């Protein structure tokens with residue numbers, strides 16, 4: 001097997017040295033042209049008949065220019081030009097001619113096949129014709145390159161739009177074969193100890209053989225494109241045995257992650273320009289494959305999380321249902337014992353009842369979440385004075401505030417703020433925020449509750465500074481001009497900034513509160529969030545660790 005490293009493509013301007021194939025059956029003419037071209041710094045290869053010229057075009061490629069007589073033994077110079085163009089669409093061609101063959105030549109010139117030089121010519125005329133033809137080649141090469149780059153861009157867009165790995169792999173091989181037409185293409189994604197090497201084949205009936213695999217391995221090891229020739233075929237496609245190949249490694253973030261192998265039975269199927277484009281495509285493909293891989297991982301993780309979420313919801317539903325009946329039995333008998341006893345027994349029964357009440361609080365929270373999950377939360381709206389609602393919440397929680405010697409300050413505007421809403425749900429929200437403020441504020445601290453009317457701009461600014469939660473994200477859509485805002489401000493332990501978005505998640509508790517010092521199940525704020533959504537409002541938190549928190553609950557005001 002022979003491996004040739006693929007050299008970068010040389011671009012020829014009109015003044016850079018060129019490789020020229022001179023073909024004329026007159027040895028004197030060949031020698032004169034060769035001398036002139038060599039003197040101008042070009043490299044000349046000569047042939048005196050069509051067969052050896054064709055052989056040279058194939059075996060000694062690449063050439064920049066073909067300088068051929070119009071009449072050659074075996075075929076015309078124009079036929080030779082045609083063959084040369086098939087091998088390299090950008091090769092420059094200058095046909096030397098006598099006046100007699102001008103008609104056919106004119107036709108070729110018009111079709112852009114060749115430039116011409118009429119014999120006899122001066123040395124200077126020869127130089128000028130060569131320079132002009134090389135300049136044209138340069139322009140043609142540029143335009144072919146541009147076209148190839150455009151196609152590359154299209155390939156890149158197509159690849160980046162696909163997130164399914166299998167479909168992406170197939171698209172990569174198909175696009176590689178579109179850039180570099182050949183009998184078969186293979187995409188080999190390097191395996192590891194856990195994952196086997198993957199091979200994607202185009203067309204599907206093609207097979208990659210041992211020599212082909214070895215060629216790929218060589219290219220991956222070398223980390224660069226290799227042109228491969230072998231006596232034994234690298235691959236087969238139908239009845240074709242493919243002995244020539246081009247292997248290009250795929251890279252992602254500088255790492256070789258696989259290779260593309262294109263195979264054909266023509267030695268010259270990969271022009272240097274096409275090889276370069278394929279190397280660029282391989283880089284894009286490597287990155288696209290990596291992205292698809294990351295997306296697949298993300299998708300799996302997302303599905304696992306969704307399943308976990310479903311299990312959590314199911315647990316809430318089952319647990320709340322299963323706990324309710326035994327809990328009411330426990331509470332019923334505890335109450336009976338308490339009411340029918342005195343002294344120590346009465347006190348024990350009261351403690352049992354207090355504990356059971358706390359369990360009931362959690363079970364009630366779970367039931368509420370279950371109803372919210374199933375969209376079974378019933379709404380019964382009525383015009384409600386929010387000031388009264390806030391006062392009611394304060395009154396209910398006054399005993400626990402007193403127990404902790406907290407100063408509770410209530411500030412509501414004189415003019416009643418009436419909102420059309422479900423008062424029970426709003427009371428639950430305010431009650432939860434107030435209960436938390438009391439729970440997370442050490443003895444001697446204070447809790448201030450204010451009710452206010454805010455214009456939308458003020459709300460938008462305040463919410464804009466807060467960390468996100470589902471109610472904040474929803475705010476972007478609707479813009480009522482005014483809001484009623486209940487703020488619950490405490491001088492408690494505060495919440496670290498990086499946890500402020502997560503406290504609204506179910507079961508989430510800030511790490512230090514996990515010491516169980518404060519109790520709770522981490523469901524209160526999740527319910528607050530869901531209820532606020534139902535009420536069409538927004539809830540957010542501003543807090544500083546160690547200094548206190550302010551939870552705000554805003555409801556849109558009708559005009």
Ligand code: ADP
Nearest residue numbers: 436437440503509510513520521522523524525
């Ligand atoms: P819990 O039942 O644990 O209070 P919540 O969902 O109501 O559950 O609150 C979640 C967590 O957010 C609490 O465990 C606590 O860590 C934090 N938190 C809530 N309110 C406050 C507050 N006012 N001050 C400090 N931390 C708070």
